[in-house]
Amino acid sequence: MDNQKIHMNGGDGPKSYAKNSEFQKQLVGYSKKLIDELIDQQLDVGINPHFDPCNPFRIADFGCSIGRNTYLAAQNIIEAVEQKYKSNEEDQENPQLVPEFLMFFNDLVQNDFNTLFNYIDSNKPNYFIAGVPGSFHGRVFPKAFLHFAHSSTALLYLSRIPEKVMDRKSAAWNKGRIHYSCSGAAKEVEAAYSNQFRKDVESFLDARAEELVPGGLMVIITLGLLEGVLASECAMGVTFSIIGSCLHDMANMGTVSEEKLDSFNLPYYYTSQMELETLIKAHGCFDIARFEKLPSPLRQVVHDVQTVILSIRVVTEALFEQHFGKDITEELFRRCAEKFESHPVIYDDKYRTEASYFVFLKRKTKTSKSGTYVGS
């Protein structure tokens, strides 16, 4: 991650990601039924030698972060895979054992892995665990090593802010705004973000195509927009516009410099179904077994302004601190809470046009994009 501290708030205190990630937990929960169904359909147990139960079944969660969500996702996958191996055991001609499981938790090096591992005891897992630090935009595992890859609400993080967005001479300069979804942002800003997302998805898929065994499976859950919806007209755009306006107020009062404000942008991209599907098909190493919109967690988790502010704070605070300094965040989020109280727009159904997408992919078995990989 180029110079950006995008990690979630660590620890397990009241302002930690671990204690304020109900939104992300809902998505992991919604995906369970789909994971059960698709593992049953797509996992080539008894057919593909890569899934020999004598070897450990290796799973990785990319962008695992900190807290119980990580273990919930792991448990969902392991239960479905166990079930698949057990159902094959009933085939007496071709009896299968259930493999041992090795679960890898991947995130950036700044992730609070210690707190993540502190959650192990209460979960008493029946699998082995290892942490794997490093960016998922590159390789973090050996070739043809993983059987299953999972990534929930992490692919939307860009590896960098596109240069044009911070270039005063460019039509994509996002002066005074903190994201392409903020009201009034030029369309060139969104195009620059979209272009960076394309590069990042390609590098993510390149790395996973190498790491997964032929026939290996992958689940991606990412946040996006419904087709044709303007980013500025959904809850996320409205939220970022409000945060941006608080920073403006602080710039007017001299608490933050205007120059700092002009050079700050949030590294998130909200894709559409068509955009992500096109990128996966163009990449060529994966078949899409399912692409589905999940229910909106916002309806479940938006209860009051403090909950909303905390859930935003735990994912963005490190970015604001790094750019503007530690001293401003308390005031920034207090001001945001005040504005949210007086304009409770995100409670309004008309802004709930965001979409969460569930994608289930299968690594093709014959060729890789680079042609260097030997499939089965």
Ligand SMILES: C[S@@+](CC[C@H](N)C(=O)[O-])C[C@H]1O[C@@H](n2cnc3c(N)ncnc32)[C@H](O)[C@@H]1O
């Ligand atoms: C919103 S959290 C989601 C965490 C978890 N999957 C969940 O469902 O609760 C996104 C995580 O992705 C991680 N992340 C973002 N970019 C990454 C990258 N390039 N490589 C590895 N992890 C990354 C962040 O550090 C963060 O912990």
